[in-house]
Amino acid sequence: MLASGVAAGIFAGIAFGGDWRRLSTFTLKLWPVLVIALALRAIGTVVPSSPLELYLVSLLGVAVVAAWNWRVPGAVLLAFGTFLNLAVAVLNSGMPYDAATVAAVAAQPPNDGLHVPVGPATRLEFLSDVIPVAPIRSVFSLGDFLVGLGGFLIPFMWLQPAAAAMRGGDLRSPNFAFFWMGQAISRFGDPITLIALTYVTYRATQSALLTALAVLTATIPNALFGFFGGAVADAIGHRRVMLWCDILRAIVLAVVP
Incomplete structure (x- = not known):
């Protein structure tokens, strides 16, 4: 959701009159931590058998960087959504997903070291992957939507010109x-x-x-x-x-x- 949100934010920012050249001036504190976190997540995508700890460290890295840059519009939403996903994954030894909802939208069940099926002992089930999005055949969590929205706002707001002060x-x-x-x-x-x-x-x-x-x-x-x-x-x-x-x-x- 983060990558999709960022891509949509860049596209929308330019469409609403933003200057794409402003992307070259964008900076983040602790950006090396973000690079490492995203690299770990990429490894988890390429190697589905990666241990749960790899995914948790990746989530923690993204959350810390977003929280550290809380002044950037959208960063708070990104941090909050990532922390929600991290908390659910830690409490359940993986990110629970509702198998019935996955089947209802004809999505492929997750096959990686992060996701686990929802069961009777699942904690904070309402924060798990239980929200269906039928058009793209996917199931997301509330945290995923916050991450996507935060990822959208960061480039969208950065591309816009500064507002003029009121006289x-x-x-x-x-x-x-x-x-x-x-x-x-x-x-x-x-x-x-x-x-x-x-x-x-x-x-x-x-x-x-x-x-x-x-x-x-x-x-x-x-x-x-x-x-x-x-x-x-x-x-x-x-x-x-x-x-x-x-x-x-x-x-x-x-x-x-």
Whole structure:
């Protein structure tokens, strides 16, 4: 997932107006550790019978380098996802995978020293390879998705030009006043929408569990994308991001029966 995320981040960064020449200026602290970790993982790919310790050292190396470079946008997600995978692999003497899910997406069962089938004694099963991605016939863990997202953001954000600083006079602009009023109204409506969602869900289902799940589903995007949403807006453009997000939100709310 890391390699795929990085490749997608480079492609998207250039597509959104980034300068590919900025890649030559990218630096990472402890980069030799990352090179060694990736080399160990490559050995594990070429030699499937490699011991589990090789994979664990590789994961640890990637996690340490990502955590050490936490100021780089996307590095925290990369570190967190890698640490999740590492913790699950250590607790279960391997990375568990759900054989039924693998068969459901017609994927090949893992045949290496890292993966082990999910069993009754599996710990933190929800963090194992249990998330199917049918279009590419693969099964991933939550940590894998975080690793891929972090790997995407690192080159994507690096390729974007630096955002211009706001001048003091901009705050007194009539356009800013209209923008502020519009956002205030929008922010006032958000909690009302959440309250209405809670009420309608409970009236329709009479289920506390489904109501809680509905509220959780509505709040997860803010909790998840809030970590890097500002950085993405800086890279793509504040006005463009706000405009399209509000348009998409209006469309989604409009189609709710």
